[in-house]
Amino acid sequence: MRRVLAVIVIVLGLGAGGCSVWGMEGGPGGAGAAVATASASVGPVDAVPGPDGVQRITVSLGDDLRMHPSVVRVRLGTVAITFHNTGAVPHEIRLAVGPGSQCASATRCATSVDSGNLDAGASSVVRFAVDRPGTLPLICIYHQSSGMTGSLVVVA
Numbered sequence: 001m002r003r004v005l006a007v008i009v010i011v012l013g014l015g016a017g018g019c020s021v022w023g024m025e026g027g028p029g030g031a032g033a034a035v036a037t038a039s040a041s042v043g044p045v046d047a048v049p050g051p052d053g054v055q056r057i058t059v060s061l062g063d064d065l066r067m068h069p070s071v072v073r074v075r076l077g078t079v080a081i082t083f084h085n086t087g088a089v090p091h092e093i094r095l096a097v098g099p100g101s102q103c104a105s106a107t108r109c110a111t112s113v114d115s116g117n118l119d120a121g122a123s124s125v126v127r128f129a130v131d132r133p134g135t136l137p138l139i140c141i142y143h144q145s146s147g148m149t150g151s152l153v154v155v156a
């Protein structure tokens with residue numbers, strides 16, 4: 001019981017942190033985006049397991065054509081990534097989960113998962129399972145050539 005409460009507190013704390021990051025990026029234009037780009041290159045950001053064991057993280061997509069964060073680290077198991085378009089330019093994120101992975105949801109069972117088209121302000125949750133360590137590429141299919149890429153680092 002005590003352990004469950006501790007987990008909930010941690011999740012709530014990180015959730016609040018995520019909101020403040022969104023606040024910065026949600027502000028008017030360039031300055032906020034530049035700050036977010038700098039912080040995105042610092043290093044991988046861990047997805048946070050919930051009480052159900054699913055590791056969750058939100059990746060924000062901006063008009064700077066970058067993912068925030070651009071490097072997400074997860075452990076083996078089920079992952080749910082929320083892709084949220086905080087800007088005006090549409091994005092669509094695809095993740096090649098590879099032959100060693102399988103989808104946790106019956107509706108998404110393929111070697112890649114896709115956010116679908118995300119117009120301004122839209123978000124979608126991509127849920128899948130990873131069963132071997134490695135680094136999987138995240139790409140925006142509209143802006144890959146502009147460097148709108150990232151990676152999912154899977155550790156044991």
Ligand SMILES: [Cu+2]
Nearest residue numbers: 091140143148
């Ligand atoms: Cu994009």
